[in-house]
Amino acid sequence: MTENGQNRGYIARDRDRQPDAYTPGYKTSVKRSPQAALLSFPTTLSEETSPVFGHGLIGKLDNDLIHNYAKPGESAIGPRIIVYGRLLDETGRGVPGALLEFWQANAGGRYRHKKEGYIAPLDPNFGGCGRLITGEDGSYEFRTIQPGPYPWPNGPNEWRPAHIHFSVFGHGFAQRLITQMYFEGDPLIPLCPIVGVLKSQQAIDDLTAPLDMNRTLPMDARAYKFDIVLRGRRQTYFENRREGL
């Protein structure tokens, strides 16, 4: 698009907010981090477009990890929780119709994966993955069990805080993001080298979901709120208001 067009491209990524590629405290990054500077260009159509995922893709139990892998009449073991929030962009607008995929360990900290050797047992009724498409205002919600912390071979005694992995699509491939959600009050958060790649306490806080007693369902499931922010598009005069204003 030209200068007069509607499309002004995506706001540049704030690299001060994002982890560096080379973070020796997280050992695997040492040989997997590009060493040359990234080459910067403004976004083009190739980054401003993105695949379309229809609501028809999503099955009834896809956003219910307690049941989506369980035998009929059974359910996954562990503390039942609801994770909810909004997918927003940097201009504060909700991002509707976006695909969110999430995966996690079971309540004992064990992933259902061939290469996973942790002694904690598998839960036969827990697969560990789910997906959904965000609503009109970018909101989302899913049910799961609270994952357990787990040990991993980085240092001699390293443990990941409980976390849920998120893969997020927006409306432009420039917004593509994978991140992790942590739980308020987890004492392992400040000890973790993967959390440690984040550059500020603010960045850690932005990935830490608070317990929300107002959304918690009595006698059923506690609720945690997790908003996710994707890169924003440069706005034109007519669109530079926050949604709802």
Place this chain on the structure above:
Amino acid sequence: MVQKLEYLKESPSQTAGPYVHIGCMPNFSGIEIYGGSDLGRSMKTGPVKGEEITVTGIVHDGMGTPLRDAMIEIWQADAAGLYASANETRGKADPNFTGWGRSPGDPETGEFVFETVKPGRVPFRDGRLMAPHATLWIVARGINIGLQTRMYFEDEAEANAEDPILTRIEHQSRVPTLLARKTGEGAYRFDIHLQGPDETIFFDF
């Protein structure tokens, strides 16, 4: 003090970790769910227009070792240069081509595979045509933020020579890291190096 700008900040990225396939390709990782099919395994939903091609490659770390736990995504225009995107305004893309694919590295060799079509040319911001290319996005354990690169085609020398991005790369000796080699009829090879003398150019779009 001045007025406040009310922008939010992009959520920080965290590594996809070693089990990204559980979330993004669960059936590949052995979790039978979602009716047995993983998103992005096929980029074609019927007969497609244009030249059908197969792209294979391996992502190597700084020691030259193949990554066997990576996930690679591809996003590209159809043969006419149109994106199958809700915000494509220039026309309607091939309805049988999604333009988006996802491949795990092979658990033994690390090789990724995309059965796709040769993309058409897409305009740059100023209207000049870019050379045919696909966007690749690479995540894996040890990668803190998804790496974005582009795959161009070695046999598109004329288009490459006028591509607004390729021609503006300062170290022209690195441009070949962005070129897929033709290895046979409809077959291209695109290896990616995260580090070392052949380090692939990664972008900050």
